[in-house]
Amino acid sequence: MDKLRAIQLFVRLADLGSFTRVAEQVNSSKSMISKEIGRLETDLGARLLHRSTRNVQLTHVGEGYLQRAREILSKLDDAENFVQDLQQNLRGKLKINAPMALGITDLSYLFADFMQANPEIELDIHLGDESIDLVEQGFDLGFRASSKPIDSNYVGRPLTLFTxxxxxxxxxxxxxxxxxxxxxxxxxxxxxxxxxxxxxxxxxxxxxxxxxxxxxxxxxxxxxxxxxxxxxxxxxxxxxxxxxxxxxxxxxLADAKKPMLTLYALYPVRYHVPAKLVQCIDYLEQWFDNKKKA
Amino acid sequence: MDKLRAIQLFVRLADLGSFTRVAEQVNSSKSMISKEIGRLETDLGARLLHRSTRNVQLTHVGEGYLQRAREILSKLDDAENFVQDLQQNLRGKLKINAPMALGITDLSYLFADFMQANPEIELDIHLGDESIDLVEQGFDLGFRASSKPIDSNYVGRPLTLFTxxxxxxxxxxxxxxxxxxxxxxxxxxxxxxxxxxxxxxxxxxxxxxxxxxxxxxxxxxxxxxxxxxxxxxxxxxxxxxxxxxxxxxxxxLADAKKPMLTLYALYPVRYHVPAKLVQCIDYLEQWFDNKKKA
DNA sequence: ACTACTGTTTCCATAATGAGAACAGTATAT
DNA sequence: ATATACTGTTCTCATTATGGAAACAGTAGT
CATH class of the missing domain: 3.40.190.10 (Periplasmic binding protein-like II)
Structure with missing residues (x-):
């Protein structure tokens, strides 16, 4: 028995009041509906319905269970819609600005891995060392090396230390x-x-x-x-x-004192951060984490 | 795929962090867990987990889905506990007082049917015509014939009219x-x-x-x-x-005017009406309804 | 009395499933 | 550097569950 499917059929049966009508609606057979509801009742150890010929009525238990079944299905819808929305959000393009050297070295390997892991995301990468305004230029993500706090218009996620x-x-x-x-x-x-x-x-x-x-x-x-x-x-x-x-x-001059800098991933402060950007940044953090351990 | 079972396994996997451990806990095989989670991901059209050798981690989607999956399972528990509580409540004894004549005639057939339909309920029936206090005597249910409203200490559910x-x-x-x-x-x-x-x-x-x-x-x-x-x-x-x-x-004197009385099922006003009593009263109503139609 | 409908149960072919084994990859110990 | 021990995945195949058609039982309408 697919228990969720059984619950879905039960709710539909309660609404339609007829096994035959449920079977027609879900493009299935009366015997399948009858058996599946029977399995649900066996699993619960309770009768959910009084059946008479040409008539179906909920038992008292069935009425209480129906109410709760609707809540289960509502939560399931919520979960599935969440996944669907996120999947839709994950598709699309990320426009990324990166320093030339970092882009050609670490980031070229990193984004190769990222593209393999997330084939549904397209990357639009601009390597360049000139200081630009990410928002003005329409970038989703950029990188900065700094030992100072980040401009408050941006969120800076620290990736790694370097010198x-x-x-x-x-x-x-x-x-x-x-x-x-x-x-x-x-x-x-x-x-x-x-x-x-x-x-x-x-x-x-x-x-x-x-x-x-x-x-x-x-x-x-x-x-x-x-x-x-x-x-x-x-x-x-x-x-x-x-x-x-x-x-x-x-x-x-290996022992001479030099500044330690933090490499940040930068993205504009926004009310809503697109899921694909979150996914990318999580990936960056993970990648540099793993690199550190190696 | 049993979708609910897949969701349960997913939550367990998120908690334990290991396919092997989940398999051990549910007394199953690693391949079953692996396949079932794979089916859930296919069904959702999303990856819930990053797997590496010796390591499992939730994806971003997986984290959001996990939260919602817990809510689904919580609602499921609620529904199943409701049924179980009701089933337990349904078991036990009902102490019923009924008028002698009504008891010997209609109610003897009615309760024969009721006992068949509800084998888990025991009936303790007292037939007698003397007017007694149901609460004082410890009865769950009684009957009254009246053309006047019922005492406010009781709930009177009308069953049938008679003369x-x-x-x-x-x-x-x-x-x-x-x-x-x-x-x-x-x-x-x-x-x-x-x-x-x-x-x-x-x-x-x-x-x-x-x-x-x-x-x-x-x-x-x-x-x-x-x-x-x-x-x-x-x-x-x-x-x-x-x-x-x-x-x-x-x-x-068939045509002479005689009073029409209502037969009531009576039970004491209570904050919580036991499920078995509700079931019995529902049955009484249904039975007299059907008798009326015959 | 007959017809038309309901829901249930039986039978059987089909599909799905789970377990064990083999495989690929990684971490650890020697 | 190599061997061992562990992980998760995939393949194979026997077993189990399932769904649909048909038969059945019961009731409502004509």
Whole structure:
């Protein structure tokens, strides 16, 4: 017996007053309705109906059960409508803005996994490092790295902590003066990231002013130049960690004090957050959580 | 798929966090749980769970559905508890007081049917015509015939209308003066019912005073004396109708105006009426309804 | 008395189901 | 690095439950 179906049939029978009419309405047979209601009564250990020829009437038990059965079915409808609404909400597009380097590294893997897990969501991803207004530009989601609280027009969900590392190739270091203190950087060719808030002042210890022959608005481009032995860079660890791990570059001034930043997922403060956005953000949190553990 | 069972398993799975543990708890197999949850997800068109090896987590949809699933199961419990409580309440004893004649005639057939339909209820029936206090004597149910409203300490459920008939045997009538008018009764031997409220004044037309050589507190005893041709009686129709139908007695003064009385089922006013009493009274109403139609 | 309708029960072919085994993947211990 | 132990999923197949058609019993209407 499908108990919910039996309850649905019982309610319908109470409304129509006829097994035959119920069978007609649900495109089934009288014997099926009769048996299913019989099974429900057996399961409950109670008679829900007086049947006479050409007449069906609820028993006292049946009347009380009917009232409660309607409540059960109402709750079931609520649950199913909830799922349906959510499924409808989950479909569609998410417009996402992400920093170039983060997008190409971590986020490209992350969103590959996300797309596999949520084939019904389309992503419209814009990689770029320029500071933009998410609301004005119509983005659902963006990312920010910050050690300060987030603008109150946005909700910032912290994803992970990260820091920067001073990187140079082994070849570069072999051919240039040793770097033991931050002030030693002044003697070196230090590449500058165009959008960096601190301009040419790297936040190492109390801060150190640097100069070099390359200013670029892309840390991955910069990373390639560093690998070539042309200079040093102040690089987020999610960009450089793989090159460090493989020995292509070396971190210098590892023990010097550098700021710890939080990577946030940002979305505009809204009365109603679309389910697909919630799903995406939950996924981001989970993904970075798992990455941290690895 | 038994959808309710699937929902129950889903809730249990959410609580335990493991298909294996659910299977153990419900004494079933992992494959059954896995398939049943899969069927529920198919039915809903949504994923309720993220599964990874050795780990189960609710999706966003799953969390919302879980909340609602708990409400469904709560309502189901309520419905089933209602039925169970009622079934328990239905078991037990009913102590019933009924007039002798009514008890021996209609009610003996009625309660025979009732006992067949409700084998779990025991009846403790006391037939008697003396006026007693139902509450004081511990009765659940009594009967009254009245044309006046019922005492406010009781609920009176009207069952049927009835009247009285003046009866005599054909033999008696052949050997005595004809009876055309109520006043003619003064010339005849009229039996008197001890408990009759009107004493020896029969409420026929404006009332007629009668006398006879028999006063008895039992109308069936009286009925036998009437059949023997010894006199006349003022008899409720449920006592005499069968004898009239078979020709053993004859109704005289059929067109004379007689009061119409209502037979009530009486039970004490209570905050909570036991389900078995409600069931019995419903049955009484139904039975007299059907008798009326015959 | 006959016909038309109701709901119930029987019979049987069909569909659904559950359990055990095999499989794939991951965590843990050695 | 490998073996073991655990998870959840899927496959296979015997078993069980089910639904529909037909027969049955009972009642209402003509």
């Amino acid at each position: 920067y590392k001073v990187c140079a190739s082994p070849e570069y270091l072999a051919q240039h003066p040793a770097i033991s203190l931050p002030k030693d950087l002044r003697e070196h060719n230090c590449f500058v990231y165009s959008y960096f808030q601190g301009k040419n002042v790297w936040p190492i210890e109390d801060g150190v002013t640097v100069k070099g022959n390359l200013r670029v608005n892309n840390t991955m481009f910069m990373m390639e130049s560093i690998k070539q032995g042309l200079g040093l860079g102040f690089i987020p660890d999610f960009v450089c960690q793989q090159a460090i791990d493989s020995g292509q570059v070396v971190e210098v | 009285y008939k003046v009866c005599a045997s054909p033999e008696y009538l052949a050997q005595h003066p004809a009876i055309s008018l109520p006043k003619d009764l003064r010339e005849h031997n009229c039996f008197v019912y001890s408990y009759f409220q009107g004493k020896n004044v029969w409420p026929i037309e404006d009332g007629v005073t009668v006398k006879g050589n028999l006063r008895v507190n039992n109308t069936m005893f009286m009925m036998e004396s009437i059949k023997q041709g010894l006199g006349l009686g003022f008899i409720p129709d449920f006592v005499c109708q069968q004898a009239i139908d078979s020709g053993q007695v004859v109704e005289v």
